[in-house]
Amino acid sequence: MSLKGKIVFITGASAGIGAATALAFAAEGARLLLAARRAGKLAEVASAALERGAEAVHTISLDVRDRQAVQQAIGALPAEWAKIDVLVNNAGLSRGLEKLYQGNVEDWEEMIDTNVKGLLYVTRAVVPGMVERGRGHVVNLGSTAGELTYPNGAVYCATKAAERAINDGLRQDLLGTPIRVTTVDPGMVETDFSLVRFHGDQQRAAKVYQGIHALTPEDVAEVIVWAANRPEHVNIARVLLTPVQQANSLLFHRES
Ligand code: NAP
Numbered sequence: 001m002s003l004k005g006k007i008v009f010i011t012g013a014s015a016g017i018g019a020a021t022a023l024a025f026a027a028e029g030a031r032l033l034l035a036a037r038r039a040g041k042l043a044e045v046a047s048a049a050l051e052r053g054a055e056a057v058h059t060i061s062l063d064v065r066d067r068q069a070v071q072q073a074i075g076a077l078p079a080e081w082a083k084i085d086v087l088v089n090n091a092g093l094s095r096g097l098e099k100l101y102q103g104n105v106e107d108w109e110e111m112i113d114t115n116v117k118g119l120l121y122v123t124r125a126v127v128p129g130m131v132e133r134g135r136g137h138v139v140n141l142g143s144t145a146g147e148l149t150y151p152n153g154a155v156y157c158a159t160k161a162a163e164r165a166i167n168d169g170l171r172q173d174l175l176g177t178p179i180r181v182t183t184v185d186p187g188m189v190e191t192d193f194s195l196v197r198f199h200g201d202q203q204r205a206a207k208v209y210q211g212i213h214a215l216t217p218e219d220v221a222e223v224i225v226w227a228a229n230r231p232e233h234v235n236i237a238r239v240l241l242t243p244v245q246q247a248n249s250l251l252f253h254r255e256s
Helices: 016-026 039-052 067-075 105-133 154-173 193-197 202-208 217-228
Strands: 007-011 031-036 056-061 086-089 137-141 180-186 238-241
Touching (some): 007 105, 016 031, 016 039, 016 086, 031 039, 039 056, 067 105, 086 105, 137 217, 154 180, 193 202
Parallel strands (some): 007 031, 007 086, 031 056, 086 137, 137 180, 180 238
């Protein structure tokens, strides 16, 4: 399947895995719909994507937690952008790393609202059009955290376990249509993820990656584009990828 000219909608495209995914699809000549809250960062990714070979780029300032804004943004897309071929549900975050019984409830709500409800809102807004057109592919970002809970991360892990259940349910509910559904589940990827988790504490964030050759956002982007680029009768249900120094969400080998 050629991705040239295909409309690819990526949420959380202003940084990390989402930005790298935008550039990887750009190199295939796709048309990119890029969404996130930080318009300035999105504009930078958009111009890099055009340089990389994207056929066209359209950016949307969007908070996926805002159900009405999501519906409005998808509903108001100009005709030439409305027929989304590939949806990458990537917007997501972790907040805090504490024992559950001491956790910050605002952090929990932000994770659940973004990683679970936001993903659902975007999916609900985009997938009916795919079904109507008889064409489409949904790629969700899961995590090793979704298959094995780690200490102090119960709520983030729960959001990624929910992503996995939603991914499987969506694939079942789309059976009989040509729409494909994939979850890409990375282990440790070096992005702003830990900086966001620790509310901007750079020292604490840097420690997460100490002594580990982590995945890069480009490693993950490559898998997403590969899954989207399979022949139309092939559905990649799930890809789990980790750094070699990571066995699962609990076990790492750190070089000292
Ligand atoms: P990142 O560098 O912090 O990027 C997160 C992206 O999500 C940003 O573009 C951010 O954009 C966007 N975002 C966050 N909240 C949003 C909201 N309410 N509405 C719209 N966009 C929002 O983190 P990342 O590592 O690339 O994470 C991307 C995805 O991969 C997440 O789903 C994460 O759970 C998953 N993942 C990450 C890792 C890892 O180790 N890094 C491992 C497994 C899975 P704005 O702030 O501009 O809105």
